[in-house]
Every structure is written in structure tokens, then in C-alpha cells.
Amino acid sequence: MIEFKKKIAEAIAKVINKKEEEIEQYIEEPKENNNGDYAFPCFRLAKDLKKAPPIIAEEIHSKIEVDKNIITNIEVVGGYINFFVNKELIAKEVLKEMSLKKEYGTSEIGKGKNIVIDYSAPNIAKPFHIGHLRSTVIGGALYRIYKYLGYNVIGVNHLGDYGTQFGKLIEGYKRWGNEYNIDENPIDELTKIYIRINNACKEDESILEECRNNFKKLEEGDTYCTELWEKFKDVSLKEFQKVYDILGTKFDSWNGEAFYSDKMGEVIDTLEKSGKLVKSEGARIIELEEKNMAPCIIEKSNGSSTYATRDLAAIMYRARTYNFDKALYVTSYEQILHFKQIFETAKLLGLEEKYINGLEHVPFGMVLLKTGKMSTREGNMIKLEDLLNEAIDRAKKIIEEKNPELENKEETAKKVGIGAVIFNDLANSRVKDEIFDWDTILNFQGETGPYIQYTYVRTKSVIEKVGGVPNIRDVVTTNILDEYSNKIFKLIYNFESTLKQVIDKNEPSILSRYLIELSKLYSNFYNENKIIVEDKELQNSRVYLTYTVGKILEIGANLLGIEMPDKM
Numbered sequence: 204m205i206e207f208k209k210k211i212a213e214a215i216a217k218v219i220n221k222k223e224e225e226i227e228q229y230i231e232e233p234k235e236n237n238n239g240d241y242a243f244p245c246f247r248l249a250k251d252l253k254k255a256p257p258i259i260a261e262e263i264h265s266k267i268e269v270d271k272n273i274i275t276n277i278e279v280v281g282g283y284i285n286f287f288v289n290k291e292l293i294a295k296e297v298l299k300e301m302s303l304k305k306e307y308g309t310s311e312i313g314k315g316k317n318i319v320i321d322y323s324a325p326n327i328a329k330p331f332h333i334g335h336l337r338s339t340v341i342g343g344a345l346y347r348i349y350k351y352l353g354y355n356v357i358g359v360n361h362l363g364d365y366g367t368q369f370g371k372l373i374e375g376y377k378r379w380g381n382e383y384n385i386d387e388n389p390i391d392e393l394t395k396i397y398i399r400i401n402n403a404c405k406e407d408e409s410i411l412e413e414c415r416n417n418f419k420k421l422e423e424g425d426t427y428c429t430e431l432w433e434k435f436k437d438v439s440l441k442e443f444q445k446v447y448d449i450l451g452t453k454f455d456s457w458n459g460e461a462f463y464s465d466k467m468g469e470v471i472d473t474l475e476k477s478g479k480l481v482k483s484e485g486a487r488i489i490e491l492e493e494k495n496m497a498p499c500i501i502e503k504s505n506g507s508s509t510y511a512t513r514d515l516a517a518i519m520y521r522a523r524t525y526n527f528d529k530a531l532y533v534t535s536y537e538q539i540l541h542f543k544q545i546f547e548t549a550k551l552l553g554l555e556e557k558y559i560n561g562l563e564h565v566p567f568g569m570v571l572l573k574t575g576k577m578s579t580r581e582g583n584m585i586k587l588e589d590l591l592n593e594a595i596d597r598a599k600k601i602i603e604e605k606n607p608e609l610e611n612k613e614e615t616a617k618k619v620g621i622g623a624v625i626f627n628d629l630a631n632s633r634v635k636d637e638i639f640d641w642d643t644i645l646n647f648q649g650e651t652g653p654y655i656q657y658t659y660v661r662t663k664s665v666i667e668k669v670g671g672v673p674n675i676r677d678v679v680t681t682n683i684l685d686e687y688s689n690k691i692f693k694l695i696y697n698f699e700s701t702l703k704q705v706i707d708k709n710e711p712s713i714l715s716r717y718l719i720e721l722s723k724l725y726s727n728f729y730n731e732n733k734i735i736v737e738d739k740e741l742q743n744s745r746v747y748l749t750y751t752v753g754k755i756l757e758i759g760a761n762l763l764g765i766e767m768p769d770k771m
């Protein structure tokens with residue numbers, strides 16, 4: 204496609220003494236159509252050129268030369284230069300791309316680059332909670348979007364399957380295992396054992412000692428402990444898989460913390476050689492006082508390894524195995540300090556600079572519940588599987604009310620219910636805390652997943668009514684230059700750059716907002732313009748536009764992890 208912004212930057216760069224790339228960065232896309240399609244704010248140059256912005260604007264305007272077929276008008280308003288792009292050209296560019304390319308907006312920018320995304324990562328023998336759902340959803344969206352832009356992406360589920368708590372669990376199982384039905388209801392039962400053994404430890408120091416011993420034995424490969432640990436892992440994974448199946452989540456690697464149990468020696472040796480590993484109250488730590496952080500604990504006073512050490516081993520492993528350009532970690536913001544500590548400590552591992560620079564924590568906010576409204580089992584602990592099933596049930600009720608005749612109600616309810624939960628996780632800037640409220644997330648008129656699906660279904664039914672998508676050769680662009688059509692084409696023209704913004708900031712909500720905006724624009728278009736009309740030429744154009752909108756909504760929603768129903 205023609206890159207309008209680039210063309211404008213090129214033309215400006217020719218008349219002032221500035222780099223094209225810099226100018227391109229400054230160019231804005233005004234919200235109001237009468238301010239042009241692109242605007243250059245001259246105050247950016249005022250300091251350098253020592254002139255007032257309006258004077259700079261006039262000067263550039265008087266000298267600039269542009270291709271009149273591309274830029275039809277240039278206006279100076281105060282310190283801004285506003286550029287109006289040939290409307291028909293935008294429509295033509297979009298339609299050409301839509302009809303020629305199978306996957307609109309794909310790109311090659313990621314070619315040859317490796318991105319590791321560490322996401323989901325629930326803990327064995329503990330419930331898969333709503334925070335893990337957010338990680339799964341955000342990580343999954345990033346995974347697909349990077350891939351769509353041509354990156355080689357490796358999705359890693361860094362399972363919490365190691366650590367002292369397994370020593371406790373083994374001890375509890377050894378004592379009371381036969382009282383619990385672990386195969387039937389693994390997570391709940393193991394949680395009960397865990398709580399019970401924890402209480403026992405508090406009362407009796409010698410039990411705690413036993414637990415520590417068990418973990419030591421596990422680290423040394425003891426058969427009994429290893430077999431039990433494997434059993435816990437097995438039953439837990441079966442539970443987690445239910446959630447992954449509902450969401451359609453897949454991973455390229457399931458290497459969890461335990462995978463690094465034999466790879467931590469190298470970390471400790473390397474840190475030792477760096478001279479920075481020091482003893483402190485029996486533990487071995489890296490001081491990070493200079494960086495205003497608490498120390499990174501590498502080895503506990505009882506000699507066992509830590510979460511941080513396993514993460515350091517994982518960095519080394521991933522650097523070697525995947526040669527990553529970026530390694531992203533998607534967790535709640537509660538772990539901001541942890542990742543700062545390990546990224547700082549990783550500088551001592553002797554890895555190439557490239558790897559250190561590629562490490563990035565992608566934190567997200569908490570999910571706040573409207574208490575009491577959700578089916579909870581134990582206090583505030585929400586079972587994810589229940590939550591997802593409740594979403595499906597609620598969607599089914601709404602469908603039952605609104606469209607009782609619908610075929611495939613089950614399947615549609617699943618797409619709508621799950622789509623609503625996913626969209627809610629991605630709707631706002633990820634670091635913000637999110638409020639989980641059923642009525643909001645399932646509102647078909649709100650800024651929700653179901654609203655996007657509903658708009659998509661509308662485009663489908665228009666196409667069905669006219670008997671199919673018209674041939675692109677029968678589409679005349681001069682009759683779809685009205686305000687609403689033009690706004691839609693402009694937005695669709697920006698689809699690829701929107702995806703690039705998502706990965707620049709690792710912020711899927713940029714795409715969510717985009718899809719809401721497109722849905723709203725299409726509703727306006729739909730209300731203002733009759734689509735099925737006498738004039739077949741006009742009808743063809745409007746139907747093709749409708750098809751284009753539907754396609755983008757579908758591609759975009761799928762990238763977020765949301766499936767589209769055909770009818771709803």
C-alpha cells in the first residue's frame with residue numbers, strides 16, 4: 204500500500220533541514236476530518252529553527268511539493284500543516300489489498316526475529332486463578348499478533364512446578380493421602396492437604412523439617428518423592444488443560460521451573476566468578492542496593508534454590524535455545540520487583556548485550572470482583588473453569604431471550620461468553636486494574652466483545668441478503684466517498700500500523716479499542732446509508748465495504764483470541 208505518512212514526511216524533509224524519519228514520527232492523525240488526514244505540528248521544530256510555529260508552517264507550505272494525485276489539499280491552521288489525502292485513493296488502496304492479500308495487514312517486519320513469550324504459568328497443585336487467566340489471555344494475544352507480523356514466536360508455559368511447597372505437599376500426602384480423593388478433584392483436594400500440612404508445620408517444627416527434607420530429596424532425585432511430584436503435576440495439568448481447551452490456548456514449550464533444576468549450578472558458578480555473590484544470614488545473595496532494590500536471593504540459607512535462580516537459569520537457556528530478540532514475561536504487576544531484580548542480576552551472567560536488552564516484563568493489573576456476584580467455592584477463590592462456564596451459561600440465557608430460534612445456540616453461546624471474558628481482559632490498558640462485572644462485559648451495546656461480534660454478524664447477514672460478496676471488479680470507488688465510508692477506509696488503512704503499535708508497547712488493548720471504533724463507525728455507516736438499493740453499482744460498493752469491515756473485525760478478534768459466530 205502507498206504509505207501516505209511517509210510520502211508527506213519525504214516532501215517536508217525536502218524543504219527543511221530535518222531527517223525524514225524524525226518528521227514522520229511527529230506527523231499526527233487528527234480525529235476531526237476537517238483538520239485533514241494527517242497533520243504536521245510545526246511547534247516541534249520551533250526551538251531548532253528559532254521561529255514561531257505559524258511562520259514555519261507558512262514557509263513549509265509555500266515551498267512544499269507533493270503529488271497532487273495523492274495529496275489533494277494542504278492547509279495551514281495556526282502552527283499546523285494539514286494534509287488531505289485523495290479519498291478515493293485510500294478506498295482503492297484498501298480494496299486492492301483486501302482483494303489481493305489473503306491475510307490483510309500481515310507483514311514481514313518480524314522476519315528472522317525470535318520472540319519468547321512467557322505467559323500463563325499457573326502453579327501445580329494450586330488453583331488456576333483469575334490472574335493466570337489474564338496472563339493467558341494477554342500473552343496469547345501478543346503471541347498471535349507477533350506471529351501475524353512475521354515474527355518467529357515461542358510461547359512458553361513456565362509452570363510453577365518446583366519449590367519448597369512440594370516438600371510440604373509430599374509430606375501431607377504421605378500422612379493423609381488416602382483420606383483425599385485426588386484423582387477425582389485434584390486441585391481442591393491438594394489445596395486441602397496443603398493447608399492442613401501448613402498448619403501442622405506451624406505447630407510442630409519437626410514436621411517442617413521433614414518437609415524441607417522432602418524437597419531436598421526431590422532435588423536429589425529420590426524415587427518416592429519424584430513419583431509423587433509427577434503425580435501432582437499430572438493431575439494438575441489435566442485440570443489446567445480444561446481451561447486451555449475452552450480458550451484454545453497452545454504453547455510451544457511446557458518447560459516449567461523444575462526443568463531448570465539441573466541448570467542452576469551454572470548460574471551460581473557464573474555469579475560466583477563475577478565476585479558479586481555474597482553471603483548474608485546464611486543465604487547467598489546479589490546485592491542490588493546501588494539500584495535501590497532489595498537483594499536478589501540466589502540460594503536460601505538451607506541451601507535450596509529460589510524462584511529467582513530458576514528464572515536466571517531460564518534466561519540462559521532461552522538465550523541459547525531460542526536466540527531471542529525479545530523475551531517477554533506476562534505477569535501481574537505484583538512481580539515488577541522480581542523481574543527488575545532478575546534482569547539486573549542477569550547482567551552478571553556473561554550473556555551478550557542483545558539478550559539483556561531483550562528482556563521485558565509485561566505487567567498487568569488486578570482483576571477486582573464485585574463480591575458475591577460470582578460462584579465462588581472457597582471465599583474469594585474463583586475456579587476459573589466455573590467462571591468460564593458461567594460466562595457461557597449467561598450468554599446462552601441472553602441468546603435464548605433475544606433470538607430463541609437461533610441454530611447452534613450452544614456453540615454461539617460459547618463464542619459469545621468466552622469472547623466477552625477475553626475482551627474484558629484486553630479492553631483497557633493492561634496495567635490498569637480491571638473490574639469484573641457480568642452485566643458490563645456481556646452488554647451487546649457496550650464496548651464489549653459481544654458488541655464486536657454483533658457488528659460482525661450484521662455484516663454477514665448483509666452479505667447473505669444480497670447473495671454473496673460482489674466481484675471486486677464491479678466495485679466503483681467513486682460512490683463510497685461519503686463521510687462514513689471514508690472514515691471506515693481510513694481506519695482499515697491503518698490496521699497494519701495498529702498491529703505494529705500493539706507490539707511496540709506490548710499492549711493488545713490498542714487493537715481492542717480499534718475494533719470498537721471500527722464497529723461504531725460501521726454502525727454509523729449502516730444507519731446513514733441504505734445498503735440494499737435499486738442502484739446495483741452503489742449496492743455493490745456498499746456491500747464490498749461491508750465485507751471489508753467484517754473481514755477486519757474477524758481478523759482482529761481472532762488475533763485477540765476471540766472467535767466469531769456467524770449468527771447470534
Ligand code: ARG
Pocket residue numbers: 321323324325326361362363514517532533534
Ligand atoms: N508461576 C508464577 C505465578 O503464578 C508465574 C511465572 C511467571 N514466569 C516466570 N518466568 N517467572 O506467579
